[in-house]
Amino acid sequence: NTFKPMKGVNSALTHYFFGPNLDQKLTIQKFIQFQAQLQREILTLEFERKTPNSEGLITEVDFAELLVAYAGYSHKKKSRKLKRVKRKFKDNNLGISKKDYLDFFHFLSNINDVDTALTFYHIAGASIDQATLKHVAKTVAMVDLRDHVIDVIFTIFDEDNDNQLSNREFVAVMKNRLQRGLEKSKDTGFIKMMRSMLKCAKETKPVLLDL
Numbered sequence: 391n392t393f394k395p396m397k398g399v400n401s402a403l404t405h406y407f408f409g410p411n412l413d414q415k416l417t418i419q420k421f422i423q424f425q426a427q428l429q430r431e432i433l434t435l436e437f438e439r440k441t442p443n444s445e446g447l448i449t450e451v452d453f454a455e456l457l458v459a460y461a462g463y464s465h466k467k468k469s470r471k472l473k474r475v476k477r478k479f480k481d482n483n484l485g486i487s488k489k490d491y492l493d494f495f496h497f498l499s500n501i502n503d504v505d506t507a508l509t510f511y512h513i514a515g516a517s518i519d520q521a522t523l524k525h526v527a528k529t530v531a532m533v534d535l536r537d538h539v540i541d542v543i544f545t546i547f548d549e550d551n552d553n554q555l556s557n558r559e560f561v562a563v564m565k566n567r568l569q570r571g572l573e574k575s576k577d578t579g580f581i582k583m584m585r586s587m588l589k590c591a592k593e594t595k596p597v598l599l600d601l
């Protein structure tokens with residue numbers, strides 16, 4: 391009925407999901423795999439935009455910029471945090487690799503489970519210090535965050551400088567962000583498209599080509 395300007399993209403995706411003859415079924419597993427790959431590619435693009443050096447490393451400030459943009463702080467709060475990172479790592483600029491960046495976002499994608507684990511630690515009376523965060527990342531998200539990365543994370547998020555991350559300082563910010571991210575209009579279109587693809591996968595009918 392109506393002309394869809396996204397037809398080219400949709401066709402590429404439908405071919406990817408349903409095969410060249412559109413007769414293959416899209417499994418949940420394949421869809422999840424696609425989603426993970428897409429996220430990885432987006433994160434890689436973001437990382438590359440910070441122009442890593444010859445060793446493939448970006449600066450701690452670059453990394454912090456990516457994270458504070460993600461956290462959605464006010465301009466004032468952002469620049470305060472970036473200044474702190476700049477000061478702290480001026481003479482300790484070990485750099486952040488693409489793996490560090492991908493690992494950290496993998497950790498973030500498990501933030502709800504991390505929250506549960508941290509709450510448990512809090513009840514048990516243990517403080518959420520660097521060692522605890524590292525341990526939780528490893529056991530909950532199964533990522534091995536480097537000590538240096540954790541040091542940078544604390545420099546960004548530990549606002550009262552007590553060497554501990556409170557829920558308000560870190561997990562609440564990131565959880566809120568993840569949830570809000572899904573409500574943003576630019577994502578909604580994509581998610582709607584994904585939903586319709588899952589729907590047509592169920593009906594084994596290429597709905598998107600039914601123009």
Ligand SMILES: [Ca+2]
Pocket residue numbers: 548549550551552553554555556559
């Ligand atoms: Ca703190």
